[in-house]
Amino acid sequence: MTKYTRLTAAAGLFMGFALCSATAQPVEPWREPQDTAAALLEPDRYAWRLFVALNWPANIATKDADTSKPFGAPGSVVWETWRNVNPLSADTVFRQDGSDPGPWLGTGGPVAVARVERQFDAVPIKQQVFLAARQRSRAASGPILTFDAMVGNLNEVRLNASTYEFIRQNKLFNIQGQVAQFSAGKENLVFPLAAKEVKAQWRKIREADKARYHWAEVTRNNGTKETWGMTALHIITKDLPNWFWATFEHIDNKQTGPLPDPDAPPNVGWLTQSVDRVACPTPPHNCEQAPSGIGLEGTKWANYRLRGTQIDFIDTIGIPTILANSQIESPFQRQSSCITCHARATISRDGTEDAGFFPPSVGPPVPEWFRDPLTRQRIYMQLDFVWSLRRASPASQ
DSSP, X not given: OOTTBOSOHHHHXXXXXXXXXXXXXXXXXXOOOOOHHHHHHOHHHHHHHHHHHHTXXXXXTTTEEOXXXXXXXXXXXXXXXXXXXXXXXXXXXXXXXXOOOOOTTOSSHHHHHHSOOOOOBOSOOHHHHHHHHHHHHXXXXXXXXXXXXXXXXXXXXXXXXXXXXXXXXXXXXXXXXHHHHHHTTOSBOOOOTTOEEEEEEEEEOOGGGGGGSOEEEEEOTTSOEEEEEXXXXXXXXXXXXXXXXXXEXXXXXXXXXXXXXXXXXXXXXXXXXXXXXXXXXXXXXXXXOOOSSSSOTTSGGGGEEEEEEEOSSBOTTSOBOOOOOTTTSGGGGGGBOHHHHHHTOEEETTSSOOOOOOXXXXXXXXXXXXXXXXXXXXXXXXXXXXXGGGGOBOOOO
């Protein structure tokens, strides 16, 4: 069996590769899906194509798929080998000194080839910042939501090679490089079609739950090891001008109340219904089942659900579209729009500010977010929906 042999005909055909027979015929090399027509016309099906491809077992050395392994095999998956936006990570996109992070395959040396280093992010994501601010407003002396490095839910954001190389080529890995784009007159950055970003959410799980989760081993500062399970996964791609948005969750998230892990915050459950036209072809497409015939059966991935996709700010009659993940947009799921939130990803002329995150934020952007309402002069340059660019630091002088 060669490196480029698919082990299941269903998965190979679904992902857009050449159909292999039951005797396993060689097919073309694995590649990340990039299909504008599918994103626009069959968004839910395209979301699952991405899910399967990006969660394929990884060849860590080359940062792509190990097609000698079947889908669902244990170990790191493709997106986990991509570059981390966390400045504290060894394979970061945004170094703390603002320097060039180097070639795509140039970080980490032989040790990084052996395994993916887990570096979850202790910096609050935008939604967590909002929740903390809301808590402050409700009770000055009450609890404030923090994001401790080993408590509750943790997240990581990773960028694929196309996204990463665009950042390097345009020197967007530091604040000065981004400001230079603003000063050159750009109103918006435009990433290449093949650009992708993944945001994963994790929580500590019991040993007995490992078979049902994609999991990673985390070492605490005191040397003890814990098992963390992936509870949610955002995937965004530049297949469309305003990006393609898909979000997945573990089926356990549907329940409300406390979870088995005592350190995890209470689970709020799913406040919006899932929409998946692949698993649930009959309207209203909310059966909340895993699709069949795409290779999920018998794997840990059968426990994950597509919560929905988003390709525009509004629907055909002008109603704002909603897309939320219960692990990320917990209390305001009914008023969450990924595409609207990310439209606010911006930078000011001096690099010190952005247009901010003000949920509930749904529907199309308005010019006042980006321009002075009186002079109409630009206040911010859009970052092409990529909030991750705000992780950049100033370059050391």
